[in-house]
Structure formats: structure tokens, C-alpha cells
Amino acid sequence: MAVSKVNKFHIFAHLSIKESLLDELQRLGCLQITSIEKSSDFHDWNGVEEGSENKTSAKLNKVKFCIELLSNYGNERKKGLQSLISSKETINYDKLVEIAQQFDYESLFQQCTTLDNELSHLKLEENKLNTAKKEIQQWEDLDLDFSEIDKTKYVKYILGSLKKNNFNNLVQDIERETKTNLIQIIKEEKDKLYIVIITLKEKDAVISNFLQKYNFEIYRYSYPFTGTPKQILETISEQLLSINKRKKEIEQAIIKLHRNNQLIYPVYDFLLINQEKEDTKKYLKKSERAIVIKGWIQKKHIPALQNRIKKRFTTYEIDFSDPQEGDEVPVALDNHELIRPFETITELYSLPNYYEIDPTPILSIFYFIFFGLCLSDVGYGASIAILTYLAIKKLKLEGNTKKFLKLLYYCGISGIFGGLIMGSWFGDILNYLPPMFSSLRNFLMQKLALFDPANNPLPLLMLSLALGVVQIYTGIILKFIDNVRKGKLYDGLMDQVSWLFLLTGIILLLLQPPILGRISWIIILIGIITVVSTQGRTKKNIILRIGSGVVALYDLIGYFSDVLSYSRLFALGLATGIIAQMFNMLSTMVNIPYIGFLLALIILIIGHTFNLLISGLSAFIHDARLQYVEFFPKFYQAGGIPFKPFALKTKYIKVEDSTK
Amino acid sequence: MTDGIVLAYLGAALAIGLAGSGSAIGVGIAGTSGAGIMTEDPGKFGLVLLLQALPGTQGIYGLLVGFLVLTRIGIFAGSPASLTINQGLQILMACLPIAIAGFFSAIYQGKASAGAIGLIARRPEETGKAVVMPAMVETYAVLSLLGSILLLNGVVL
Numbered sequence: 001m002a003v004s005k006v007n008k009f010h011i012f013a014h015l016s017i018k019e020s021l022l023d024e025l026q027r028l029g030c031l032q033i034t035s036i037e038k039s040s041d042f043h044d045w046n047g048v049e050e051g052s053e054n055k056t057s058a059k060l061n062k063v064k065f066c067i068e069l070l071s072n073y074g075n076e077r078k079k080g081l082q083s084l085i086s087s088k089e090t091i092n093y094d095k096l097v098e099i100a101q102q103f104d105y106e107s108l109f110q111q112c113t114t115l116d117n118e119l120s121h122l123k124l125e126e127n128k129l130n131t132a133k134k135e136i137q138q139w140e141d142l143d144l145d146f147s148e149i150d151k152t153k154y155v156k157y158i159l160g161s162l163k164k165n166n167f168n169n170l171v172q173d174i175e176r177e178t179k180t181n182l183i184q185i186i187k188e189e190k191d192k193l194y195i196v197i198i199t200l201k202e203k204d205a206v207i208s209n210f211l212q213k214y215n216f217e218i219y220r221y222s223y224p225f226t227g228t229p230k231q232i233l234e235t236i237s238e239q240l241l242s243i244n245k246r247k248k249e250i251e252q253a254i255i256k257l258h259r260n261n262q263l264i265y266p267v268y269d270f271l272l273i274n275q276e277k278e279d280t281k282k283y284l285k286k287s288e289r290a291i292v293i294k295g296w297i298q299k300k301h302i303p304a305l306q307n308r309i310k311k312r313f314t315t316y317e318i319d320f321s322d323p324q325e326g327d328e329v330p331v332a333l334d335n336h337e338l339i340r341p342f343e344t345i346t347e348l349y350s351l352p353n354y355y356e357i358d359p360t361p362i363l364s365i366f367y368f369i370f371f372g373l374c375l376s377d378v379g380y381g382a383s384i385a386i387l388t389y390l391a392i393k394k395l396k397l398e399g400n401t402k403k404f405l406k407l408l409y410y411c412g413i414s415g416i417f418g419g420l421i422m423g424s425w426f427g428d429i430l431n432y433l434p435p436m437f438s439s440l441r442n443f444l445m446q447k448l449a450l451f452d453p454a455n456n457p458l459p460l461l462m463l464s465l466a467l468g469v470v471q472i473y474t475g476i477i478l479k480f481i482d483n484v485r486k487g488k489l490y491d492g493l494m495d496q497v498s499w500l501f502l503l504t505g506i507i508l509l510l511l512q513p514p515i516l517g518r519i520s521w522i523i524i525l526i527g528i529i530t531v532v533s534t535q536g537r538t539k540k541n542i543i544l545r546i547g548s549g550v551v552a553l554y555d556l557i558g559y560f561s562d563v564l565s566y567s568r569l570f571a572l573g574l575a576t577g578i579i580a581q582m583f584n585m586l587s588t589m590v591n592i593p594y595i596g597f598l599l600a601l602i603i604l605i606i607g608h609t610f611n612l613l614i615s616g617l618s619a620f621i622h623d624a625r626l627q628y629v630e631f632f633p634k635f636y637q638a639g640g641i642p643f644k645p646f647a648l649k650t651k652y653i654k655v656e657d658s659t660k
Numbered sequence: 661m662t663d664g665i666v667l668a669y670l671g672a673a674l675a676i677g678l679a680g681s682g683s684a685i686g687v688g689i690a691g692t693s694g695a696g697i698m699t700e701d702p703g704k705f706g707l708v709l710l711l712q713a714l715p716g717t718q719g720i721y722g723l724l725v726g727f728l729v730l731t732r733i734g735i736f737a738g739s740p741a742s743l744t745i746n747q748g749l750q751i752l753m754a755c756l757p758i759a760i761a762g763f764f765s766a767i768y769q770g771k772a773s774a775g776a777i778g779l780i781a782r783r784p785e786e787t788g789k790a791v792v793m794p795a796m797v798e799t800y801a802v803l804s805l806l807g808s809i810l811l812l813n814g815v816v817l
Binding site: 347348349457461564565567568570571572574575578579581582585614617618621622624625628629 | 713721724727736789809
């Protein structure tokens with residue numbers, strides 16, 4: 001229906017205009033350039049490799065490195081969520097080329113490398129000092145110069161730690177053996193003691209034995225600082241301070257560099273554009289004097305292409321042709337402005353095959369209705385609609401982000417309708433209004449509302465199931481139309497119309513309208529006979545044929561469970577309203593004077609935001625699931641490859657093409 | 661007040677407690693694998709969080725049913741209805757679908773979410789399909805919620 005018609009094109013051009021022609025095509029941005037197939041006459045021509053793509057990607061890597069360093073410290077660019085939806089600056093293409101040519105990124109790269117190296121060096125140093133500090137802190141109370149320890153003639157100092165419960169035994173053993181000993185506890189931890197043992201050198205061997213016995217860990221000082229632990233710690237602190245100071249200086253330098261080099265972002269994008277151009281060259285073939293470019297173009301863009309290159313070039317020839325059997329035709333969807341946002345849902349599943357139906361127009365109606373039933377709250381719907389409307393208006397968005405926000409905007413509007421028919425305004429918040437508004441409340445919550453799912457669930461449940469039946473019928477009918485379109489009328493009659501009979505009969509039987517008593521049985525019978533007699537038609541054996549026809553009746557269970565699956569519309573819609581009521585009630589339970597009002601307000605804001613997010617997410621996913629699992633399998637042939645135009649693709653800025 | 665109300669309380673407690681426990685386990689399973697993915701690519705935080713949140717809905721459904729029970733027996737209105745043992749049992753039974761199916765479906769949905777998180781780590785372009793996978797499990801939580809609501813609606817007080 002709305003799969004855009006695509007044509008194959010070949011452009012032949014004189015070798016001399018290769019670069020400018022590619023430039024022009026990229027700026028036009030509506031061709032997909034592909035490789036030339038083996039069967040083509042030009043397949044044996046030479047490629048146009050020049051080795052320049054490596055140069056571009058090396059440049060790109062350098063610039064990327066600069067951007068990563070600069071944006072890490074210069075907090076002037078927005079981060080996270082903001083960067084996702086923030087608007088991009090627009091730059092004219094000619095201006096961009098000029099900027100890129102004048103920008104000296106080599107020297108910036110040098111500066112960035114120097115700063116980065118020093119920064120990582122400082123970080124390393126800082127880590128070392130911190131480790132030393134931690135270690136020496138254990139000995140802070142030791143009043144002894146570390147460098148003196150090994151210089152004594154007769155006395156030996158042994159520093160180390162051991163478990164608390166071994167301490168007394170060690171002391172006893174040492175005292176018994178050497179009579180004269182000094183053991184001092186320096187620091188006590190939870191179950192560990194840091195001690196210093198002062199002894200004579202001649203007793204060393206004996207004591208070593210004890211130490212081993214009690215798992216004494218000897219501490220060996222291994223840092224270049226001299227002095228008592230306290231002095232050393234001071235030195236370290238001073239050094240850390242100076243490192244920090246230097247780090248701050250470097251960060252300031254980076255921030256300044258970032259401020260002075262904002263043009264790095266457009267330069268990056270320029271290189272990105274160049275790289276895409278280089279990448280595309282591998283598809284080109286050339287002879288001695290000519291090049292050939294092959295690819296796909298949407299039919300509606302053909303005049304634009306012709307106008308564009310006619311203006312600048314003379315030495316070329318374009319040839320268009322319809323896709324042939326066996327071609328892998330890229331797929332672009334082409335829908336009305338209103339429906340376009342819903343393409344997101346189709347694309348999330350998979351694009352249609354080029355020769356098949358685009359489900360988006362019909363899907364959009366169902367998606368819109370179902371979302372409203374799932375969200376079903378005027379307050380929430382309005383919140384979504386207003387927020388997304390503001391985002392679309394205020395931010396200069398483009399591409400898929402804009403499409404998605406527009407989809408959410410429609411979803412919000414649908415939620416408002418859903419809320420109206422269920423009488424849900426932030427749950428039952430209207431009930432808490434002062435009595436003077438009671439007539440307004442009655443109008444909004446009762447006159448306008450068609451359903452009251454909390455007290456009388458059946459009507460809404462029936463509506464949900466009925467919508468399911470409608471969507472499944474639509475799916476079957478679409479398949480029938482598709483079959484007819486492809487000239488397979490009989491298949492359509494046997495596979496789809498037979499089922500429509502059977503299903504209609506069953507529904508009539510369930511509803512039991514008084515006039516149709518017998519008729520529904522007759523319709524069912526026709527359905528069963530056609531299904532049983534046709535579903536096995538590929539089998540040659542007559543018994544097998546009827547057998548598989550009977551087995552096909554089993555699909556009835558599939559249809560049954562498909563319809564039941566739509567009960568989620570009811571359940572999710574009810575859930576939104578009840579959770580909202582829950583928060584409203586919670587907020588009234590805060591009976592604290594003066595600040596109670598404030599607390600209630602906070603509960604309401606947090607609670608409703610939470611519910612909005614959860615219910616919105618549920619609605620979005622379950623709605624999509626109904627399309628994907630219940631609707632699509634009835635008719636949809638997915639598996640299209642997306643149309644990827646050769647264009648000015650950028651990351652940070654938006655390029656404007658003045659000649660368009 | 662008669663003894664039936666204790667049974668009604670038990671029903672509400674089971675619905676909230678069991679479904680909530682299931683969700684906690686499920687979100688935990690998904691979170692562990694999500695954290696693993698984010699060590700490699702912290703930029704996927706938004707998507708991972710979305711998938712991790714999916715098994716959380718059962719807990720909400722449980723709370724919802726519990727809330728409905730409490731409203732039904734008039735706790736919030738300040739005057740609890742007097743229930744017979746039979747009525748209490750009816751309410752307890754009505755709570756069982758979401759308590760049981762909520763508990764188990766949340767755990768399995770957590771596993772499906774963990775798998776989906778692994779999928780978007782390797783093929784970010786397949787996010788749509790990744791999100792639908794765990795939602796398939798959720799179907800049964802929604803159906804049990806529906807069952808609980810309909811049963812509760814049928815209880816005559």
C-alpha cells in the first residue's frame with residue numbers, strides 16, 4: 001500500500017567529475033549506492049580504490065580522541081538524556097567545508113595528547129601516594145625514624161602485625177626466652193594489632209621462630225621518604241595537594257581549550273561525511289575514462305536527482321529501470337503525514353518485504369485506539385500530550401526522535417479519549433474537590449463516561465474482546481485482498497473466506513440474536529465444510545487430504561486465544577485507574593497539621609509520575625504486542641531491508657544544504 | 661467483626677506479598693545481567709532499565725488486587741464489613757490467581773528480560789523484538805489479574 005516505489009539507477013560519468021559528482025549525490029541525500037552485481041556488464045571494470053579512506057579514518061580517530069578528552073572535562077555540552085533530545089546547531093554545508101579546511105586539528109591533537117599524558121601520569125602518581133599513605137597511616141603513632149631502623153648497632157626493631165589473640169602468647173614466649181624485651185602496641189584494629197618489638201640483635205634467630213609460630217607479618221618499609229611516620233605523612237599530603245593543584249590547572253586548561261575549540265564538533269562531522277563518501281567509493285567501478293555508479297532511488301525522488309545534476313554537469317548519463325525478480329530491493333515507507341509516526345511501530349518489528357503490504361495505515365488506527373484503552377486517564381494522556389508537544393515545538397528535532405515523540409503525542413491524545421470514556425481523571429481525583437464543584441464532577445465522571453469498569457467490568461471487557469475480533473477479521477481480510485492482488489483468488493477463498501464463515505457463525509451463535517437461531521448453525525456448517533475440504537488440498541491422498549483438513553480446525557483454538565488476549569486492554573485500563581486511586585487515597589491519609597498538605601502534594605506528584613511511567617510503558621508494550629503477535633501473523637510478510645540513503649550523516653550538528 | 665475478615669486479609673496479603681516477591685526476584689535477575697552489560701557499554705542504561713522494569717509489574721498488579729480487596733471490605737471507609745467465613749474464603753480464593761501466577765510469571769519474565777538484555781547488547785538494532793519477548797510472559801500475569809478482578813467482582817457481600 002505504502003511501500004515506496006523504488007527504481008534501479010545507473011549513472012555513467014566522465015572520470016574527471018567523480019569527486020564533485022559524489023559530493024553532489026551525497027548532498028542530495030536520497031540515493032542508496034550499492035555494489036554492481038556479478039551479472040552486470042560493468043562487473044569486470046576496475047574499482048576506484050585510492051587508499052585515502054585510511055587517511056580519513058585516522059583523522060577521524062584523532063578528532064574523536066580530542067572530543068572525548070575535551071567533553072569529559074568541559075561540562076559545557078549537555079549530557080545523558082539531555083543530549084538525546086537537545087537540538088543540534090545548523091551549519092551551512094559550504095561553511096562547514098570552510099571551517100574544516102581552516103581548522104588546525106593536528107595542533108589541537110598535540111595539545112590534547114600532552115595534557116592527557118600528564119593527566120594520566122598525575123593519576124598514577126596520586127594512586128601510588130595514596131597506597132603509601134594508607135600503609136604508613138598504620139604506623140602513625142610510632143615515634144621512630146624509618147631510615148634509622150636499620151642503622152642501629154646492637155638493637156633491632158621489628159615492625160609488624162598479628163592477630164589479637166596471639167599477642168599475649170607471643171609476649172610471654174619472648175619474655176621467657178630473652179628476659180629483656182620491649183614490645184609496644186602502635187595501633188589496634190578490630191582483630192589485628194600493629195606492634196613494634198625492640199630486641200637485641202643476638203636474639204634475632206630465637207625471636208624469628210616465635211614470630212613464625214604466631215603468624216606475625218613483618219612490615220618492611222619500602223618508600224623513599226625519610227623521617228618519622230608523622231613527618232612522612234605530612235610530606236605525602238603536601239605532594240598530594242600539589243598533584244591536585246596541578247590536576248585542577250590541567251582541567252582548567254582543558255576547559256579553556258574546549259571553549260576555544262568548539263569548532264571541533266563540526267570538524268568531526270565533516271570527517272564523518274568524508275568517511276561515508278570514501279566508504280561509498282568501494283561500490284564504484286571505472287574504465288579508462290568513465291565511472292559507473294549503481295544504486296536505488298525512490299521513484300518520487302527521480303526528478304530531484306535529474307534537476308540537481310543537470311545544473312552542474314554535462315558529461316554524464318543516467319538510466320533508470322524497474323527492479324527485477326531476485327533483486328534485493330531496499331524498502332522505504334511512504335505514508336501520509338498523520339500516519340508516519342506509526343511507522344516506528346512497524347519498523348520496530350521489521351519492515352515489509354518490497355512486494356508486500358505496508359501494514360502501517362491500518363495498524364495506526366488500532367494502535368491509537370488500543371493505547372487509549374490501556375492508558376485510559378485524561379490526566380496522564382494530557383501530561384504526555386503536552387510534554388511531547390512542547391518538546392516537538394521547542395527543540396529542533398529531526399529524524400527518528402521527532403517521529404517517536406510525535407507517536408507519543410498521538411498516544412497521549414488517545415489516552416485522553418480513553419480516560420474520558422472511563423471517567424478517569426488522575427484516577428478519582430475529582431472526588432476530592434470541594435462540594436461546590438459537584439455538578440462539574442458529575443458531568444465529567446458520569447455523564448461523559450461510558451464505562452465504569454471498577455464496578456461493572458463486563459461491558460468494557462466485552463468491548464476489548466470485540467475490538468480483538470475486529471482486528472483479527474481485518475487481518476484475515478487483508479490477507480484475502482493480498483491473495484486476490486497476486487491473482488490467487490482461489491487460495492483467498494479457501495484459506496480466508498472459509499475461516500471468516502466459520503468464525504462469524506461461532507460469534508453469531510455466542511451472541512444469539514433472536515432472528516438468526518438456525519442461520520448461525522448453517523454458517524458454521526458452511527465454514528467447517530469448506531475448511532475441512534480445502535485445507536489439505538496440497539496432499540494427493542484423499543484420506544490425508546481430509547485428515548489435514550480436520551486437523552486445520554484446531555486453528556480455531558488459536559483464534560480463540562487470540563481474541564482472549566485482547567482482554568489485556570481491559571485489565572491494563574482498569575489497573576491504571578485503580579493505582580491512581582490508591583495514590584489519591586494515600587495522600588488523604590496524611591493528617592499532620594500544617595505540613596500535611598505539603599506531604600500530600602509530594603505523595604500525589606511522585607505517585608502519579610510513577611503510575612504514568614509504568615502504565616505508559618505497559619500500554620506501549622502491550623499495544624505493540626497485540627499488533628505483533630495477534631495481528632501481523634494473519635497477513636504480514638516482514639523481512640524488508642531498510643533503504644539507507646547516501647547522505648550527509650552527522651553526529652553533533654545539522655548540515656543545511658543551501659542549494660536545495 | 662467476624663472471623664471471615666481474617667481470611668480476606670490473608671488474601672490481600674498473599675496477593676501483595678507473593679506477587680511482590682516474584683517481581684523482586686525477576687527484577688533482580690534482569691538487573692544482574694543488565695549490570696553486566698553496562699560494564700561494557702554504560703550508554704545502554706536507558707534500554708536496560710526499561711527491560712529490567714518489565715518484571716516489576718506483577719508486584720503492582722498484586723498491590724492493586726490487595727487494594728481492591730481492602731476497598732471492598734471497607735477498610736478505607738473506616739468501617740470494615742463483617743464477613744462470614746464463607747465470604748472471607750471467597751475473597752481469599754479471588755486473590756490466588758494473581759498471587760500464584762504473579763509470583764511465577766515475574767520470575768520467568770525476569771529470565772526472559774535477562775535474555776533480552778543480552779540480545780540488545782549484541783544487536784542493539786533489534787530492541788523492538790527484545791522488548792516484546794518478556795512481554796509475552798507478562799500476558800499470563802495480566803490474565804491472572806483479570807481473573808482476580810472478575811472473581812473479586814463476583815463475591816457477594
